[in-house]
Amino acid sequence: MLMSVAFLLSALVQFGLGLVLAALLGPAEFGVYAIGFAASVVAQTLFYEAMRLSITRFAGGAGGLPLLFRIGLAVPMVLAVVALAFVLVRGGDRAFLLATGIVAAIIMGLAECRAAWLRAHFAETSYAVLLLLRTGLSLVLMPLAAIHTQRADAVLAAFALSIVLAMGMHRAFFRKLLAAVAGGDYPNPLAMFAYALPIVATNVAYLGLLLALRLAMAQEAGLAEAGRFSLALDLVGKLVMTLGTALDLWLFQLAVRAEREGGDAAGQQQLTRNFGRIVALLAPAMLGLWLVLPSLEALIVAPSFRGAFTSHAAMLIPGLLAYGIVQYALHPFHQIAKRTTILLVAALLSLVSTLLVLTLAPALRLPALIVPALALMVAMLLALLLLGWWRDRSVPLMERALPGQLALALGAMLIAVAPMRYVLEPGATALLASIIMGVIAYGVVAWALDLAGLRGLVLDQRRRTKNGA
Numbered sequence: 001m002l003m004s005v006a007f008l009l010s011a012l013v014q015f016g017l018g019l020v021l022a023a024l025l026g027p028a029e030f031g032v033y034a035i036g037f038a039a040s041v042v043a044q045t046l047f048y049e050a051m052r053l054s055i056t057r058f059a060g061g062a063g064g065l066p067l068l069f070r071i072g073l074a075v076p077m078v079l080a081v082v083a084l085a086f087v088l089v090r091g092g093d094r095a096f097l098l099a100t101g102i103v104a105a106i107i108m109g110l111a112e113c114r115a116a117w118l119r120a121h122f123a124e125t126s127y128a129v130l131l132l133l134r135t136g137l138s139l140v141l142m143p144l145a146a147i148h149t150q151r152a153d154a155v156l157a158a159f160a161l162s163i164v165l166a167m168g169m170h171r172a173f174f175r176k177l178l179a180a181v182a183g184g185d186y187p188n189p190l191a192m193f194a195y196a197l198p199i200v201a202t203n204v205a206y207l208g209l210l211l212a213l214r215l216a217m218a219q220e221a222g223l224a225e226a227g228r229f230s231l232a233l234d235l236v237g238k239l240v241m242t243l244g245t246a247l248d249l250w251l252f253q254l255a256v257r258a259e260r261e262g263g264d265a266a267g268q269q270q271l272t273r274n275f276g277r278i279v280a281l282l283a284p285a286m287l288g289l290w291l292v293l294p295s296l297e298a299l300i301v302a303p304s305f306r307g308a309f310t311s312h313a314a315m316l317i318p319g320l321l322a323y324g325i326v327q328y329a330l331h332p333f334h335q336i337a338k339r340t341t342i343l344l345v346a347a348l349l350s351l352v353s354t355l356l357v358l359t360l361a362p363a364l365r366l367p368a369l370i371v372p373a374l375a376l377m378v379a380m381l382l383a384l385l386l387l388g389w390w391r392d393r394s395v396p397l398m399e400r401a402l403p404g405q406l407a408l409a410l411g412a413m414l415i416a417v418a419p420m421r422y423v424l425e426p427g428a429t430a431l432l433a434s435i436i437m438g439v440i441a442y443g444v445v446a447w448a449l450d451l452a453g454l455r456g457l458v459l460d461q462r463r464r465t466k467n468g469a
Contacts, residue, residue, distance in 0.1 A: 001120060003249045006128035010135040011242035013234060016300075021155060022231050023302035024146035031227030032097070033152035034234065035214050040101040040108065040380040044209045049203055050196040051081070057115040069333075095214030097153035111163050113190070114174060119249065122178050130170045138164035155235040158405055198340035199331075205347035209354045209379060213372040216358045220368040228305050229372065232312035236289065240320045243285055244328035247278050252332055259336055267336050268395040276402050276452030278329040280409075284442045286321040287410055290314060291417045291438065295431035311369070319376030321382055330420070337392065346386045350379035400454060409445040416441035 022030045030200025044144070118127040138159055145151075145158035192281065213233065218226035251274040289296075293310045301309045328344070334343055357375035388397060416437045424430035447455050 003124050003127050006124075006131045007246050007249060008242065009290065011233070011238060011246075012129045013135045013139055014162070015238055017142060018231065018234050018238070019300050019302070020143055021146055022305060023433060024143060024228070025152065025227075025336045027224040027227035027304055028222075029150065029152050029227070030215075031218060031223040031225075031230055032284035033155055034230035035211070035218065036097050036152055036156055037159075038105075038207070038211045038214060040105045040446045042211060043105035044108045044112070045200060045203050046186070047105060048113055049200040050193055052109075052112050052116045053196040053199050055113060056120055056194040064401065096098070100153050100157040100160060104156055107160045107163045111167055114167065114170075117173075118177070119253070121177070122253070126170075126173045126177055129173055130166065130294075130359060133166035133169050133436065134163055137165050143353060195340060196337055196434050198344040199335070202340075202343040202347040205344070205351045206327075208375070209347075209351050212351075212354055212358065213376060216375075217246065217368075217372055218314075220371070224368075225308065227306040229312050231305055232309050233316055236313050236316050236320050237323075239285060239289060240282065240324040241327075242325045243282055244278065247274075247281065248328050248332075251277065252335075253335055255332060264337075268333075268392070270330065271336060272396050272398065273334050273453060274332065274400050275329045277454060277457070278397070278408060279325060279402070280452040282321060282324050282328075282444065283406060284411060284413055284438070286317050287413060288435070290317050290430050291421065292434045294421065294426035294427075295428070298426040299431065300429060312373070315370060315373035316376065317375060319380050322377070326380060326383045330391075331397070333391045333397075334387065342387065342390050346383040348366055349386060350383045353382055354379045399452070401449075405446075405449045405451045408449065409442050411449055413438050413442040 021033065025033060062356060109461075111130075115127060115130060118130065123254075141158040141162045142155050147152040210233070214226055214230055215227045221229075251270075255267050255270040255274060293313055295312045299308055331343060334340060354375045358376055361368070361375075363373040376454040391397070417434045420430055420434050420437070424433065445451070450456060
């Protein structure tokens with residue numbers, strides 16, 4: 001649980017940091033930063049995601065890293081030096097942005113591989129230290145870069161520097177843990193990459209999809225509107241990914257452990273429980289976000305982003321909720337079963353459908369501002385249908401009672417909170433009252449129905465804590 005808590009705290013800071021950077025850079029330059037950062041994440045995924053996934057899945061019973069991984073960690077650095085030399089010699093207005101993007105991709109990849117190793121060995125304290133060091137340094141360095149330069153490339157460089165400093169400060173923790181872990185055998189490296197590479201291609205396809213949405217908005221409505229759209233996409237997307245990743249840090253490893261100790265059937269049963277818990281927490285978060293968007297905008301969004309932020313965010317919420325269910329609730333069924341090729345098929349289908357919607361939108365005379373959200377929704381629905389249908393249907397996806405119970409809990413939340421949008425002026429009072437009423441309404445119904453087994457989970461955690469004390 002410490003890993004999930006540290007991740008949530010870090011994500012909360014990053015959430016606020018995005019708002020600060022948007023206010024300091026302004027819509028147009030923030031649009032450039034958002035596109036540059038998104039491109040860096042795509043590059044990081046290409047270079048390092050296979051190793052990160054393999055470490056997460058297989059390193060739990062082994063110490064150190066196999067030679068193939070060490071080579072894989074080093075090769076992108078050589079490629080980065082060559083790319084940097086080419087970019088800097090060629091020059092141009094955005095040469096430094098491209099150069100810092102390449103460096104950031106490499107540094108992010110190295111940090112994610114270290115974090116994955118810590119996660120695989122349940123090194124919760126060391127994982128939390130690394131994450132909080134990264135977060136604290138970025139919270140200081142990135143706004144300073146924005147204030148002094150007003151440039152996207154300087155902010156991206158500050159982000160990369162914060163990770164380098166954090167890894168250096170964390171080095172003693174990591175080396176101590178590495179020495180303490182007993183050596184063990186990894187599976188055949190080719191088998192590990194056969195598992196990981198389809199997932200990597202899948203992630204690249206989804207990241208490419210999100211990058212395409214930003215670029216489409218920039219092309220059709222300009223960089224300033226792309227910046228406003230990117231702020232909404234980043235904040236709603238971060239909420240989905242933060243909750244999903246925090247749950248995944250905990251629940252996926254439980255499924256891996258259940259499979260290792262009890263066999264395939266035990267792992268699949270754990271995944272069914274996981275699916276319900278993820279949906280039961282993501283869905284109210286997204287409904288709650290939609291209900292409080294006007295108050296959030298009034299309180300935390302810079303004036304130059306207001307109006308557009310609420311409209312973009314409201315349109316993006318359904319597609320991003322579906323994206324979270326695909327990534328964190330459906331993917332694990334196929335990952336545990338080592339059927340990862342279907343993940344790639346679903347991602348490519350989503351990417352192709354997105355590009356098709358973006359291409360056909362002008363001919364269909366669709367308003368430019370709604371097209372990216374529409375493309376995302378279509379893409380994620382296709383992925384949901386394909387992954388839900390293709391899985392081993394002898395294993396229940398969810399408990400039979402889940403849809404009805406979830407509808408009742410969400411309905412109670414909607415009835416309790418929706419009137420406040422019309423009774424109270426957007427602001428702190430409306431936000432606080434909406435959150436309290438929403439949590440109470442959803443929580444009471446969920447507790448009474450034991451939605452997704454959450455009541456039993458909470459009571460079991462309390463018993464364990466009490467016994468541990």
